[in-house]
Amino acid sequence: MGKILLDVRDLSTKYVTRFQENVYAVDHVSLQVEEGKALGIAGESGCGKSTLALSLMGYYFPPLHYISGDIIVDGRNISRMDPDDVRRLILGREIAYIPQAAMNALNPTQKVISFIEDVIRVHDLGSSKREIYERARILFQTLGLPENVLQKYPVELSGGMKQRTVIAVAVLLSPKVLIADEPSSALDVTSQKMVIKMLMRLMEDGLVRSLIFITHELPLLYNVTDDIMVMYAGQIVEKGTAKEVVFDPLHPYAKGLMGSIIVPEEGVRGVKLTAIPGAPPNLKNPPSGCRFADRCKYVQPACRVTAVNLRELPNGRAYRCIFSEEELREAYRNG
Amino acid sequence: MADRQVCLSGTGLTKVFGFGRQKTVAVDHVDFKFYESEVVSIVGESGSGKTTLAKMLLGLLTPTEGEIYFQGQKRDISTQRKRKEYWKNIQAIFQDPFSSYNIFNKIDAVLLDCIYMRGGRRLPQAQKVALMTEACGFVNLKFEELTNKYPFELSGGQMQRLMIARIFLLKPKILIADEPTSMIDACSRATILDMLMQLRDEIGMTLIFITHDIGLAYYVSDSVYIMERGKIVEHGSADEVILNPKEAYTRRLISDVPKIYEEWDLSTV
Numbered sequence: 001m002g003k004i005l006l007d008v009r010d011l012s013t014k015y016v017t018r019f020q021e022n023v024y025a026v027d028h029v030s031l032q033v034e035e036g037k038a039l040g041i042a043g044e045s046g047c048g049k050s051t052l053a054l055s056l057m058g059y060y061f062p063p064l065h066y067i068s069g070d071i072i073v074d075g076r077n078i079s080r081m082d083p084d085d086v087r088r089l090i091l092g093r094e095i096a097y098i099p100q101a102a103m104n105a106l107n108p109t110q111k112v113i114s115f116i117e118d119v120i121r122v123h124d125l126g127s128s129k130r131e132i133y134e135r136a137r138i139l140f141q142t143l144g145l146p147e148n149v150l151q152k153y154p155v156e157l158s159g160g161m162k163q164r165t166v167i168a169v170a171v172l173l174s175p176k177v178l179i180a181d182e183p184s185s186a187l188d189v190t191s192q193k194m195v196i197k198m199l200m201r202l203m204e205d206g207l208v209r210s211l212i213f214i215t216h217e218l219p220l221l222y223n224v225t226d227d228i229m230v231m232y233a234g235q236i237v238e239k240g241t242a243k244e245v246v247f248d249p250l251h252p253y254a255k256g257l258m259g260s261i262i263v264p265e266e267g268v269r270g271v272k273l274t275a276i277p278g279a280p281p282n283l284k285n286p287p288s289g290c291r292f293a294d295r296c297k298y299v300q301p302a303c304r305v306t307a308v309n310l311r312e313l314p315n316g317r318a319y320r321c322i323f324s325e326e327e328l329r330e331a332y333r334n335g
Numbered sequence: 336m337a338d339r340q341v342c343l344s345g346t347g348l349t350k351v352f353g354f355g356r357q358k359t360v361a362v363d364h365v366d367f368k369f370y371e372s373e374v375v376s377i378v379g380e381s382g383s384g385k386t387t388l389a390k391m392l393l394g395l396l397t398p399t400e401g402e403i404y405f406q407g408q409k410r411d412i413s414t415q416r417k418r419k420e421y422w423k424n425i426q427a428i429f430q431d432p433f434s435s436y437n438i439f440n441k442i443d444a445v446l447l448d449c450i451y452m453r454g455g456r457r458l459p460q461a462q463k464v465a466l467m468t469e470a471c472g473f474v475n476l477k478f479e480e481l482t483n484k485y486p487f488e489l490s491g492g493q494m495q496r497l498m499i500a501r502i503f504l505l506k507p508k509i510l511i512a513d514e515p516t517s518m519i520d521a522c523s524r525a526t527i528l529d530m531l532m533q534l535r536d537e538i539g540m541t542l543i544f545i546t547h548d549i550g551l552a553y554y555v556s557d558s559v560y561i562m563e564r565g566k567i568v569e570h571g572s573a574d575e576v577i578l579n580p581k582e583a584y585t586r587r588l589i590s591d592v593p594k595i596y597e598e599w600d601l602s603t604v
Contacts, residue, residue: 188547190381262554264594269573273525
């Protein structure tokens with residue numbers, strides 16, 4: 001087992017709305033990321049994936065608020081650090097983040113190189129323009145990006161190139177953990193593949209030491225990550241290796257997600273996609289029992305009574321359901 | 336199916352943007368035949384001219400060259416009246432549901448517009464409400480919850496479903512779906528696709544999917560057209576094109592989609 005770079009214990013965060021209502025978007029989430037490993041987070045829109053990504057950085061600004069839990073990055077607890085220190089010492093160096101709309105993350109009035117200069121200056125590393133340019137050039141070269149991108153404005157770049165530039169800027173300081181939130185969702189399949197290839201290369205070259213990859217595209221997660229965590233309504237509902245979660249899901253929600261996969265392979269045509277009916281619950285006052293109960297095919301009265309705990313299996317898997325493994329498999333066999 | 340009718344066809348359809356050195360040929364002498372109640376996909380990467388082709392089919396762009404035939408007749412949209420008449424037969428769902436609606440109009444107005452377009456202006460109010468409720472019911476939305484709301488109060492998936500409710504009211508002969516699922520998550524995608532197919536069966540319309548996701552194309556369509564840099568490089572039935580691709584470009588598109596049952600080869604880009 002490798003060194004654990006990111007250790008999150010029972011992290012809870014909330015949004016406070018204009019009307020002072022609390023929305024509990026991340027609810028007692030624990031996770032570990034080992035050195036050299038990629039963790040995938042799956043789930044539909046509105047289930048708290050992106051909020052979890054923001055919360056993991058330890059940099060909270062309204063409307064996002066910290067409630068409880070610990071975030072330990074390489075032995076250092078950052079969950080209660082001063083936001084300014086987090087920004088200066090943690091972001092970029094320890095944890096880097098690629099936002100969902102990364103294509104809009106570049107400043108349209110600045111050339112890529114002056115954006116990079118800003119990033120490096122904030123972190124007090126090397127001040128001369130020549131030094132910074134040299135550093136950026138070498139990085140772009142290693143990542144296989146053309147050097148002339150540095151002298152361009154973001155509008156001159158294609159979507160895929162912008163995305164790859166943003167990733168390059170994110171890994172400028174060789175972070176220990178890279179969080180990629182839907183890095184390829186807005187791109188066509190070819191650019192998506194280039195972005196994925198680049199992320200894999202970063203891991204191989206040791207420019208980032210571990211990766212958290214967030215997306216709703218399960219085939220993509222299956223190809224990129226070692227472990228997958230499925231989130232629903234702010235909670236983890238299933239955890240396991242990529243293979244286990246994709247081919248042998250235990251939680252009914254994970255099972256439902258797997259039913260929505262479309263791949264261009266023989267035997268896909270004519271198979272009916274199983275969409276999960278309904279929408280995730282409102283997290284202002286989440287249901288007291290199982291949060292998936294209203295949409296679950298196998299729901300029992302007992303599901304709605306008390307909160308369901310995450311069951312840890314001896315082989316390292318975990319799922320949040322009142323049924324045992326055997327009962328679930330039996331139910332899936334019977335359709 | 337020898338007796339199937341050609342619904343929409345085009346010969347030598349071309350669109351050129353700009354002129355001189357700035358000239359870009361977006362769609363380059365494209366020929367196609369779409370049959371009635373068929374599901375067709377037009378697949379290509381960004382910038383291959385898919386959307387330009389769709390806009391020409393919709394009559395939003397004037398072709399530089401070539402002709403479009405609708406139900407055997409040369410398409411005539413020279414006047415506003417004729418254009419409106421054409422739009423009763425051909426409708427579209429766009430990629431971005433957030434920018435598909437007029438932000439000043441309530442949902443009621445969006446749906447009423449469709450009823451008016453079908454000549455229901457003089458219907459009694461109760462009947463209009465019944466029609467709107469039925470349409471919303473078809474896409475699993477509740478009209479009582481939507482009435483008096485604005486489209487921006489809905490989620491992306493709901494907006495896209497409301498778009499389908501519009502189509503349900505309009506019952507066009509042809510529906511062009513331009514990347515209808517690329518902005519919504521995989522889970523709602525299944526729902527949306529399901530609804531579109533159901534709608535196709537119900538009103539027998541021709542469905543034209545425009546997408547970069549060849550997996551989606553394979554899943555939904557009867558025939559597939561592959562577009563590369565403005566040209567159609569390969570077409571045929573879905574099984575033919577996707578299981579036995581002839582063009583290198585098609586093979587590349589297929590290899591670019593992440594798979595779960597086969598190895599995903601990353602070395603090709």
